[in-house]
Amino acid sequence: MAFSKRIKELRVSQCDKGVLTIYLNTLRNGHDDWKLQLKNGLKKLEQYVMARKDTEELKNFRDVKKKVTKQLMESQHDMQKAVVIFASLDQKIWEFHHLQLTVENSFCWEQEPMLEQLEAIQQQYPASGVLLLQQMDLLALDTRLGEVTQQIHYTLNVEDENWRKYEGTAAGERVASSANHKDQYQERLEVNQQRWLRKLAPLIDRKSKEFQWQGVYIVGSKELAKELGKYLQTKIIRVVPKNLSSFPSHKVVGEVIG
Structure with missing residues (x-):
């Protein structure tokens, strides 16, 4: 994939039903700490969505969360140092990048992918x-x-x-x-x-x-x-x-x- 081109495409991508963005360190150090970080990060994000009191949005978030978690578990043997994920309910935005670089853990649920950290890594x-x-x-x-x-x-x-x-x-x-x-x-x-x-x-x-x-x-x-x-x-x-x-x-x- 040509990352610079793909990032430009993602800048103008959005989904009214929500886009989940995850930056997660997955470096293996003898235990599966990343799984706990993932669970806690998604739990806090779900509480944030619940506070909006939008039943449909909450359902959308939970559907995306379930699919993303399933794919992460299936690909855990491919884990490197970090994973960057952009995922929408309709899967028109569906990206999993396993990186050999560390990231700052971050979980977001908006109508577009959060690209700032990825763009900073691209510059570096x-x-x-x-x-x-x-x-x-x-x-x-x-x-x-x-x-x-x-x-x-x-x-x-x-x-x-x-x-x-x-x-x-x-x-x-x-x-x-x-x-x-x-x-x-x-x-x-x-x-x-x-x-x-x-x-x-x-x-x-x-x-x-x-x-x-x-x-x-x-x-x-x-x-x-x-x-x-x-x-x-x-x-x-x-x-x-x-x-x-x-x-x-x-x-x-x-x-x-x-």
């Missing part, structure tokens, strides 16, 4: 790329608000010296690919690394322009990152000298950005 964490760089493999993650929206895998074909693009390659496949290449072509890697990275850089720059990245985080060895940086036009926000190639994409982002 703009669109950026996270590049997991290995000698012959690159996984490029498009991130918005610390959430992975797309991933592209590039691997080098040593025979024709071209980088090939694949969509959504699993972490395990990336590791196996790189390890096999190393076994077969270690000497050739060392001799030709500079030229291969020079070929890779324009591919990253094109993706950066396409996704409108403010910059990239490079995850991998300092030596490879430094060499790639010689040819990149895209701003390097930070180099993270870790091997995170076996991590799921959302955990990589949590380590690098969150």
